[in-house]
Amino acid sequence: xxxxxxxxxxxxxxxxxxxxxxxxxxxxxxxxxxxxxxxxxxxxxxxxxxxxxxxxxxxxxxxxxxxxxxxxxxxxxxxxxxxxxxxxxxxxxxxxxxxxxxxxxxxxxxxxxxxxxxxxxxxxxxxxxxxxxxxxxxxxxxxxxxxxxxxxxxxxxxxxxxxxxxxxxxxxxxxxxxxxxxxxxxxxxxxxxxxxxxxxxxxxxxxxxxxxxxxxxxxxxxxxxxxxxxxxxxxxxxxxxxxxxxxxxxxxxxxxxxxxxxxxxxxxxxxxxxxxxxxxxxxxxxxxxxxxxxxxxxxxxxxxxxxxxxxxxxxxxxxxxxxxxxxxxxxxxxxxxxxxxxxxxxxxxxxxxxxxxxxxxxxxxxxxx
Amino acid sequence: xxxxxxxxxxxxxxxxxxxxxxxxxxxxxxxxxxxxxxxxxxxxxxxxxxxxxxxxxxxxxxxxxxxxxxxxxxxxxxxxxxxxxxxxxxxxxxxxxxxxxxxxxxxxxxxxxxxxxxxxxxxxxxxxxxxxxxxxxxxxxxxxxxxxxxxxxxxxxxxxxxxxxxxxxxxxxxxxxxxxxxxxxxxxxxxxxxxxxxxxxxxxxxxxxxxxxxxxxxxxxxxxxxxxxxxxxxxxxxxxxxxxxxxxxxxxxxxxxxxxxxxxxxxxxxxxxxxxxxxxxxxxxxxxxxxxxxxxxxxxxxxxxxxxxxxxxxxxxxxxxxxxxxxxxxxxxxxxxxxxxxxxxxxxxxxxxxxxxxxxxxxxxxxxxxxxxxxxxxxxxxxxxxxxxxxxxxxxxxxxxxxxxxxxxxxxxxxxxxxxxxxxxxxxxxxxxxxxxxxxxxxxxxxxxxxxxxxxxxxxxxxxxxxxxxxxxxxxxxxxxxxxxxxxxxxxxxxxxxxxxxxxxxxxxxxxxxxxxxxxxxxxxxxxxxxxxxxxxxxxxxxxxxxxxxxxxxx
Numbered sequence: 050x051x052x053x054x055x056x057x058x059x060x061x062x063x064x065x066x067x068x069x070x071x072x073x074x075x076x077x078x079x080x081x082x083x084x085x086x087x088x089x090x091x092x093x094x095x096x097x098x099x100x101x102x103x104x105x106x107x108x109x110x111x112x113x114x115x116x117x118x119x120x121x122x123x124x125x126x127x128x129x130x131x132x133x134x135x136x137x138x139x140x141x142x143x144x145x146x147x148x149x150x151x152x153x154x155x156x157x158x159x160x161x162x163x164x165x166x167x168x169x170x171x172x173x174x175x176x177x178x179x180x181x182x183x184x185x186x187x188x189x190x191x192x193x194x195x196x197x198x199x200x201x202x203x204x205x206x207x208x209x210x211x212x213x214x215x216x217x218x219x220x221x222x223x224x225x226x227x228x229x230x231x232x233x234x235x236x237x238x239x240x241x242x243x244x245x246x247x248x249x250x251x252x253x254x255x256x257x258x259x260x261x262x263x264x265x266x267x268x269x270x271x272x273x274x275x276x277x278x279x280x281x282x283x284x285x286x287x288x289x290x291x292x293x294x295x296x297x298x299x300x301x302x303x304x305x306x307x308x309x310x311x312x313x314x315x316x317x318x319x320x321x322x323x324x325x326x327x328x329x330x331x332x333x334x335x336x337x338x339x340x341x342x343x344x345x346x347x348x349x350x351x352x353x354x355x356x357x358x359x360x361x362x363x364x365x366x367x368x369x370x371x372x373x374x375x376x377x378x379x380x381x382x383x384x385x386x387x388x389x390x391x392x393x394x395x396x397x398x399x400x401x402x403x404x405x406x407x408x409x410x411x412x413x414x415x416x417x418x
Numbered sequence: 419x420x421x422x423x424x425x426x427x428x429x430x431x432x433x434x435x436x437x438x439x440x441x442x443x444x445x446x447x448x449x450x451x452x453x454x455x456x457x458x459x460x461x462x463x464x465x466x467x468x469x470x471x472x473x474x475x476x477x478x479x480x481x482x483x484x485x486x487x488x489x490x491x492x493x494x495x496x497x498x499x500x501x502x503x504x505x506x507x508x509x510x511x512x513x514x515x516x517x518x519x520x521x522x523x524x525x526x527x528x529x530x531x532x533x534x535x536x537x538x539x540x541x542x543x544x545x546x547x548x549x550x551x552x553x554x555x556x557x558x559x560x561x562x563x564x565x566x567x568x569x570x571x572x573x574x575x576x577x578x579x580x581x582x583x584x585x586x587x588x589x590x591x592x593x594x595x596x597x598x599x600x601x602x603x604x605x606x607x608x609x610x611x612x613x614x615x616x617x618x619x620x621x622x623x624x625x626x627x628x629x630x631x632x633x634x635x636x637x638x639x640x641x642x643x644x645x646x647x648x649x650x651x652x653x654x655x656x657x658x659x660x661x662x663x664x665x666x667x668x669x670x671x672x673x674x675x676x677x678x679x680x681x682x683x684x685x686x687x688x689x690x691x692x693x694x695x696x697x698x699x700x701x702x703x704x705x706x707x708x709x710x711x712x713x714x715x716x717x718x719x720x721x722x723x724x725x726x727x728x729x730x731x732x733x734x735x736x737x738x739x740x741x742x743x744x745x746x747x748x749x750x751x752x753x754x755x756x757x758x759x760x761x762x763x764x765x766x767x768x769x770x771x772x773x774x775x776x777x778x779x780x781x782x783x784x785x786x787x788x789x790x791x792x793x794x795x796x797x798x799x800x801x802x803x804x805x806x807x808x809x810x811x812x813x814x815x816x817x818x819x820x821x822x823x824x825x826x827x828x829x830x831x832x833x834x835x836x837x838x839x840x841x842x843x844x845x846x847x848x849x850x851x852x853x854x855x856x857x858x859x860x861x862x863x864x865x866x867x868x869x870x871x872x873x874x875x876x877x878x879x880x881x882x883x884x885x886x887x888x889x890x891x892x893x894x895x896x897x898x899x900x901x902x903x904x905x906x907x908x909x910x911x912x913x914x915x916x917x918x919x920x921x922x923x924x925x926x927x928x929x930x931x932x933x934x935x936x937x938x939x940x941x942x943x944x945x946x947x948x949x950x951x952x953x954x955x956x957x958x959x960x961x962x963x964x965x966x967x968x969x970x971x972x973x
């Protein structure tokens with residue numbers, strides 16, 4: 050089962066912290082991939098947070114197509130970050146890894162942020178469509194203040210490969226996944242974390258209800274609900290759908306993916322609304338042994354899981370730095386100095402929510418509301 | 419032509435027993451001539467008669483044959499096609515010595531002759547096709563293994579429930595946010611349709627009249643027990659023909675779906691009972707078609723219209739009660755169906771889901787799309803060709819109709835295309851449990867996209883030992899001579915049926931199906947929500963079938 054390591058902090062830190070945490074959970078991932086999503090960027094991106102950043106991988110042919118497309122659509126390149134690749138045995142380097150900062154086309158300067166988000170997503174999907182068949186272009190995210198890195202290999206070796214130990218790449222929220230490839234081919238678009246318009250999540254556990262959930266999302270008429278090379282991508286899209294499209298407060302993500310029984314809703318003051326949500330979003334009940342770690346556009350991080358998850362994840366840390374991980378050994382590596390008695394292992398009704406800047410941890414109980 | 423004088427009359431004008439669908443095997447050596455078999459036979463296919471037999475015997479050391487003539491009593495099958503043996507086997511049941519048994523004759527020419535007086539063969543039961551149905555060719559092949567732990571069907575908590583009623587799309591929910599909490603926006607004028615949480619296997623429409631009093635009562639008691647004692651919200655449809663007034667005014671009405679069909683039988687009583695109802699019914703089903711006999715209306719033969727039935731239905735006794743093939747008010751689907759749904763909804767203050775039932779058809783999607791645009795349509799029930807009936811022409815039952823599997827699947831996928839797969843529940847019926855695999859057939863239909871399934875024939879067999887099968891066994895439902903007492907109004911016949919036993923068997927059947935559904939869902943890792951549309955869980959060993967249904971091919 051995939052291993053997950055998320056850290057949220059009020060200070061900038063290196064993704065190597067996540068990778069070293071993953072290394073302690075090594076028996077649980079098989080080197081079939083690493084995914085990193087960084088939010089709240091520091092270093093060279095610190096002053097560029099309002100500009101969208103495109104993260105991806107291109108072949109030589111692909112980068113030309115990408116450049117042409119971006120120019121044609123009026124995006125102006127402001128800054129380029131590329132990792133300093135160190136050859137590592139077993140990792141086949143691709144031509145061009147990048148995080149490119151763009152300025153919006155002048156035509157959309159006065160548009161609302163929501164409209165800009167639409168443009169960014171459509172641009173990402175258009176580039177994916179151009180380069181997916183021949184694998185000349187992979188674009189993982191295109192959004193302000195977010196960078197995504199994905200590659201096949203062992204996480205620690207990939208950290209070395211990308212030179213993340215010496216690079217100044219830092220952020221305040223970093224999600225990392227060490228893949229254990231199961232029922233799908235090793236493919237970069239199948240690698241967590243998944244990101245869409247400010248919402249990100251990563252998951253472990255197989256998704257038994259994948260097909261009906263995918264069909265429901267794809268029939269919402271929203272172009273971003275596509276891909277699904279991994280069954281876990283739906284968890285991110287459900288988060289986006291509930292929070293952004295339906296405008297539900299974050300806690301209702303739990304009520305959507307793991308709804309209460311009607312008899313359990315009685316103690317909730319919002320039971321009337323809950324009943325309607327349970328009915329109308331019935332196909333989005335995940336009904337599987339999954340644990341989800343996610344963040345929202347404001348930097349709030351959370352962990353939630355289905356009652357069938359036999360081994361809960363863990364959330365622990367100190368004020369200003371919290372780790373949300375699939376294994377406790379990962380937390381020990383990331384935040385060793387802490388009061389372990391305060392570690393949180395969320396149970397089936399719990400949703401652990403960490404406020405932006407890792408200021409406060411709340412355990413929200415679904416039964417009590 | 420006159421027979422030649424002195425010659426024995428030949429029998430060439432008679433049918434031979436080889437033309438009959440069942441040949442009665444009677445054993446002289448075992449029979450004690452008690453006469454029970456001939457008395458019980460519902461069609462008088464056998465009779466006691468006498469024959470003269472010639473015995474040749476010899477005594478002494480050397481052969482000295484002596485012929486002797488004796489008159490013996492025998493049980494003989496008649497060769498009158500109007501009294502053909504239906505193979506019900508009631509004779510075998512009553513025989514104390516196992517001396518008699520009907521045997522299916524695959525070479526029969528029954529349908530060549532069963533049209534006397536220019537009248538086509540009418541019967542009850544369902545399609546006489548014993549082949550393996552599509553539903554029984556589907557298997558569950560997505561088994562959770564090491565990457566995803568399977569559940570324990572015995573110990574894990576399962577919620578096998580479904581929704582009946584129009585469900586609002588999430589984008590249209592009348593919700594508002596206050597203090598980071600959602601609540602229903604009461605200022606919104608949005609209509610919130612009624613939705614029931616029910617068990618996904620329903621008992622389909624079988625009327626009082628088609629069924630005998632103890633049979634209908636047994637089903638009703640079983641359903642009430644399942645709800646009140648077992649906590650299983652099983653619902654049952656009344657069929658066309660009303661309901662007992664006492665039940666209409668009782669608290670148990672909430673477990674019943676009341677059907678209105680083209681004859682409107684029983685609706686006078688129902689409307690008059692409306693002001694006295696203490697509970698709303700589970701739903702209202704508007705019957706437009708029946709899978710067993712698409713295009714035909716309901717039919718209750720005169721011999722079944724006795725006093726009780728006549729009074730519930732508000733008609734005179736002993737007349738054929740034929741419902742027209744279509745509702746007389748039906749002008750177009752847009753107008754008439756919508757009006758009917760509106761009227762029924764209005765009668766109960768829009769508190770009761772109202773949905774149409776149609777027979778499986780190539781045109782089902784057209785109906786579906788109309789309903790999808792009607793915000794008051796609560797569901798669509800599709801009844802496939804393997805559904806049963808109390809009376810119909812054999813040709814309608816055997817040759818008309820559409821199999822449920824692909825019909826249901828294409829309707830579901832049509833809804834998926836429109837993003838309405840959760841808004842308009844599909845109820846699938848027709849051949850569920852045909853070979854006894856109730857839970858497996860139900861689960862397969864659910865994974866193809868059904869929100870619920872409906873059963874009729876299966877529960878008659880499981881709860882009341884109906885003799886019928888797909889070899890035209892018995893199928894006398896239309897005649898009022900049901901040897902089991904299930905589909906008759908003759909007290910001499912229906913006293914054979916104990917309503918308490920029927921109720922007990924209904925409860926046992928549903929409890930067993932519930933366990934079996936868990937045994938299917940548990941290894942597939944599903945326990946919280948019904949796996950509606952989880953088509954990746956299914957496979958078949960037929961490539962064309964897999965392609966048509968959009969499921970896996972496995973061999």
